[in-house]
Amino acid sequence: MSMYRQLWFAIILSTLIALAGSLFASTMSSRAYLNEQLKMKNADNATVLALSISQKNIDPVELELILSSLFDNGHYASIKLLDTAGKVLIEKKAAAEQLQVPDWFMKLFPIQSTPGLAQISSGWKQLGTISLVSQSGDAYQTLWKSAQEMCIALTFSGLIACYLGALVLRRLKKPLNAVIAQAQGMTERRFIITPESNVPELKQLSRAMNSTVSLLQSMFAAEAERLEALRQQANSDAATGLANRAHFLAQLQVAIEEENAPAGSLLMIKLSGQGLALANKTLGRNKTEALLKDLGKLLRHYQAQLPDGFAARLNGTDFALLFREADAEPIAQKLLADIEKIFAVMPEPCAIFIGFGNYEYGISVGSLLAQIDAALASAEANGISNICKSAPLNIDQAPRSADEWSKLILRAIEQNWVKLAYFPVISSDGQLLHRESALRLMFGGEWFPAGRFLPIAERLGLTEKLDLIAIKLALDELQKASSKDDIAVNISAQSTQSTSFRAQIKSMMLAKPEASKRLWLEIPENGAFANIDGFRAFHKDISGTGCKLGLEHFGRQFDKINLIHDLKLNYVKLDGGFVRNIELNEANQAFIKGICVIVHRLALSIFAEGVTSAGELDMIKQLGLDGATGPELGRMFPLKEL
Incomplete structure (x- = not known):
């Protein structure tokens, strides 16, 4: 049971106990008062009756008529006349009253009508005793009505108390939720500073948590600065x-x-x-x-x-x-x-x-x-x-004019001449983590890599469409019963800024929830950092689909690593420029090892891009990276084996 439910339970229980106690005490007090009033009434009535009889020389027949008349006109349960020996001379008893009071109430709070006793005498001579008991029906009615009114009043008071308790809990809940979010953020390697509460105890807690977060953030920043200095030393001209x-x-x-x-x-x-x-x-x-x-x-x-x-x-x-x-x-x-x-x-x-x-x-x-x-x-x-x-580069299938490229791209899209090529991403222990995909378009019977048509596609505003095609192809592949491997798709940062693109990709993934859980989406680091708010909006829109999100070409803007604290990424792929000939570059080895420590503290996985040799692969395993991709991995794990 949550703390708030326990507090609510305690408030409600204490309110009910207070209501029940107050109602019981009030009812018992009223009952005692009514008992005392009945006792006094019986005593007074018996005394008055005895005095009126004592002053007259009344024969037995007339006496019985007087008692019968009094009994019929009064509200008495019984009237008895006893001689000096205690023998009943005359006795009148009323039938049981019909009351609109529950039996359980009368049993729980019984009212005792104590008989009123008075002596009948003639001068100094005692003639007998009068015993008179008033009916208790009116007392029960009064007590029941009093209890009902008290219950209504106490219930209203209890509702007010619960409302005030809700206000207090709401006031306490907000700073507590902030502290909980702050603690959760720390477990996710996100550093959140919360405003201090006005409640003294919670203010101390918020201040302590903020101090802890600031300390961790400063330690993280110091480590990042040290690694950035190391990167500059290893890769820069002084x-x-x-x-x-x-x-x-x-x-x-x-x-x-x-x-x-x-x-x-x-x-x-x-x-x-x-x-x-x-x-x-x-x-x-x-x-x-x-x-x-x-x-x-x-x-x-x-x-x-x-x-x-x-x-x-x-x-x-x-x-x-x-x-x-x-x-x-x-x-x-x-x-x-x-x-x-x-x-x-x-x-x-x-x-x-x-x-x-x-x-x-x-x-x-x-x-x-x-x-x-x-x-x-x-x-x-x-x-x-x-x-x-320089003279034109001698490359086969050199690009045509922009107009020709435009027609080729649009025709390929219309005819669905599209496919994905796959490259392995292998873990440090040699297991296939996922297949990294690359979009291909067919022009004139030949499949062209994305780098050949992307510049024209960007000018034509087709980047979003191509990214959606790549994601659809990946989801279709993941949906197949024969597909067991996760697939990663590279999408442009420009596409993630579009609300329509985000809506379409979310709809596509929600339509195939199981496939979406095995989809990895990655965006270039520089594009994500260029518009961090747009990237956060993209992450928020797809967060419920179950796909993994990462950055590729990571490390080029390492000085902005503080921006990824609250992005809730799943992985990063280290830029291949840091990996090239890493076995020969001790300074870059120290830099990459430090990056791995920081990234792992952020609860992210880190993979190396562009591994071209066995020496590079062996070294990145020693440096603590979680996996790698690149030409060397393609040779070790050919596509036909995937």
Whole structure:
């Protein structure tokens, strides 16, 4: 029984006991009063009768007539005349009264009409005794009516007491519920600060809980700051704050292997070595380093503004900017102008060279870098600041025009030329956790990966429709009797912001509740953090369906980890950029190990993305991750075995 029910039970029970006690005490008091009144009435009436008879010389016949007349006109139960020896000379008894009083009440509260006794005398001579008993019916009627009125009054008082008790309980319940929610949040690794109650005892409890939550939150924040510093140390250039070469190459590898992502662009920036040498000589080392820091700040600004932006310093004079946008030339021109403004303080201009090109799913890192290096070399050829675009990448099935792509995508949707490709996500002990899916569309008899058509789909506003198709395909697969494995579906953060999308996905999952319990939905970390309120609304809408919710590419914005406290996620997938060559990178090993500790304290599972080698797989097992996915797992667990 809950505490509130126990309190209600105690209030009701105590009220009933008080009512019963008050009613019983009042009734007993009234009964005693009526008994005493009857006793006094009987005594007074007997005395008056005896005196009236004593003053007259009445013969027996006349005496009987007087007693009969008195008995018939009065409310007496009995009248007796006894001689001096105690012998009954005359006796009158009334029949039993017909009362509108329950028998149980009269048995529970009996009224005793004590006989009134008086001596009849003539002078000093005693002639006999009068015994007179009044009827008790009126007393019972009075007592019953009094009890009823008292019961009504006490019941009304009890209802008022219960109402006041409800108000008190409601006042106590609100802060108690807040403390309970706070304690529940702590078990779910969510930190909630509640307002302090006005009730002194509860105020102390709220203050103690808030102090505990603040302490845990500060400890968590301190650990997150330590890990963020470790991440910066392991993956960043100390002078500019940008990613270092090793981390950039790992991130580039992940970007071109992500088939669900749209195509993107790579810019490589080179500063003239002679210009920097002259700056060192004329401005001094400190001012030159300040210029490089300003350049790092500028590139971080571009990184934040561009979709999936990622900036790095490759060496002393070489920088790179990676982002998900195919039209890079306007960005390159604006970037060149901004960099020139930074180095305008130098006594002589510093030449700035930019080479750029596009990439998409299917190109190798070596081929892409070769193309961009060639463009950068072309930009350097004249020795002055310049921008040069790389030659088109030689990829089979190169994208057609936007109009052609639009027709192909819409036709594929209309003809239901859609399917899901599956990749294994394996636990650290080698068990299949779920199958990660990727949408495919068929164009001209060939199945195309999502990365080839997503950019056009986003421009056409078809992202929500494609996400709904992927979820429907996954639910249909899970509904099959032969399907035993859970399925994960990647959906865009843009779709989750739409109320109509949330309503449709909820309806689809509620229609297939058993399949929904085996569905995993994952959203890119940057998209979720970009609109955290929209993500919370999405989570709230689907929370009753039983599906699991997670973040992919986790760790790129680790400084925002505090935002996931109250999201009630089920898992995260660590970005493959941190996993690449992890067996050789001790600093990243410490960072990932720390991430695992924090994520597990949040009661979440954590899996590694993009595992490409047995060495990486062995190391992530040692670091405490719960599982992994990637090309290496695909080779170990081919789809035909799933």
